[in-house]
Amino acid sequence: MHKNDHYKTIGRHLLFWIAYIFYIAIDEGGRHRDSWRFVLPISTLTDLPVAVIVVYVNLYLLMPVYYKSQRYIQYTFWLFALLLFGGLAGRFFSWWLWLPRERYLDPTSMEPKEFWIWIRIVKDSFTNLPVLTVTLVLQLMRDSSQREKRLREVEKERFTAEMNLLKAQINPHFFFNTLNSLYSLTLPVSKKASDVVVRLSDLMRYMLYDATAIKVLLKDEIIHLENYIAIEHMRFTDRLDLSFQHSGDMDGKMVSPLLLLPFIENAFKHGIGNSSGWITIDLQVIRNQLFLKVENSYTPSIPNKGGGLGLYNVKRRLDLIYPNAYLLNIEQTNETFAVELKISL
CATH class of the missing domain: 3.30.565.10 (Histidine kinase-like ATPase, C-terminal domain)
Structure with a gap:
């Protein structure tokens, strides 16, 4: 990746997480009132790192390994496992940090008696689903845009190569007819010379006609290499x-x-x-x-x-x-x- 592209990627990621924190602050500030107050809960100190881990494990591990290789069942399984990990991590920090803090600040507050409350853990697991979905959609859109850009560049390169090839073609039929005539003349004189002419004719025919395709059979490409190597040899x-x-x-x-x-x-x-x-x-x-x-x-x-x-x-x-x-x-x-x-x- 180019150095400037690397910095642009970092910048996009930072802007996304700043927007995410801004969304949390608005959501928390307006939860119980119709207002535009910005309140950032103290639990953001642990919820944000958990969300970052969940998002980047999905983007840089699960998607390349499973989604892009079309192993969708395995991808779905590990995606739910990743969400469950986020729920367990959120529950862990809540149990050991934020609930004791709340009890200290307000001794009359009610708190759960057990850590393993599965309904609470499942609910905590799905708190990261929105940000996971948004980043997944953004990544798919970015991948699609990059594929289209590469296709346009490939088409441009192919067009340029074909134009250069056309410029180099001075009546290919005349060229091949001349090679056939040359082959007839060299055959009685030298077997090696006639072999060179035949291989050169096959070489030029492949380059002028077959090589204009996007993909060719590997067997045909090897025959072309053999002709070139034989002539050079x-x-x-x-x-x-x-x-x-x-x-x-x-x-x-x-x-x-x-x-x-x-x-x-x-x-x-x-x-x-x-x-x-x-x-x-x-x-x-x-x-x-x-x-x-x-x-x-x-x-x-x-x-x-x-x-x-x-x-x-x-x-x-x-x-x-x-x-x-x-x-x-x-x-x-x-x-x-x-x-x-x-x-x-």
Whole structure:
């Protein structure tokens, strides 16, 4: 979270609790009379911390764990348990602090003889229900607003990418026809050259047509990666030690197109200099988790020709498409460069 956003969040929370205290004071002041007196009961010193605990346990523990994962039965159970905790805490402070104080100030006052009066505890439990409901609704509205904002940003990014792609397309049919003609010419001469042409044709077809979708099959994305890796491997075959492995259940798994390519492209761009080098690529799918690890040899003397921009752009895409659903770790030493990516598909 940006530092300014963090301060704004703190400010919103403080304003809410100030408004809550103001509401308690008005409610208490006008309980027995038609007036606008502001009376803050002494029990607010303990009732407010209990309400704060109840609200934030719900917002930052129960909702992320149960509500957002659509485990509504468990969420309802723990929500009532949380309200009961608030009632018990309120009853505890009332029994040990405020009732003895009231008896001291007014010896004739009547007070209950037992702590475990369940009707009283249940009533105390539901005193936190209004503030819990209000904060729950506000949080859901905020989450909905953030989702809509992310969707608009994703659509904007997609529109920009499509416009850039259209600008780069100079009659794709002519391009593919030219590649087919080139393939016919190279086939009798060199099998390797014809293989490069076929893979390049598949690569361009995927980027021009299939990659415009929001999500593509992970299997198709891996085929695209294989074509790219094969072309690059042919360029550096005499001085590159390359390993590419993928495993796991990929049936029906979807992923944002061209999301993994920048990490692999970066390994080829900056891992192979004028001397030999090595690259290892390992892609695994475990349940609904995608794991990608790319490691390559690193030579500090190789000039950086803008590779950082590609990684910045892919981080931006990850933030937009997989918010709070990915982990990215990049490590660089004097000899190696490693990227580890985990995505919840």
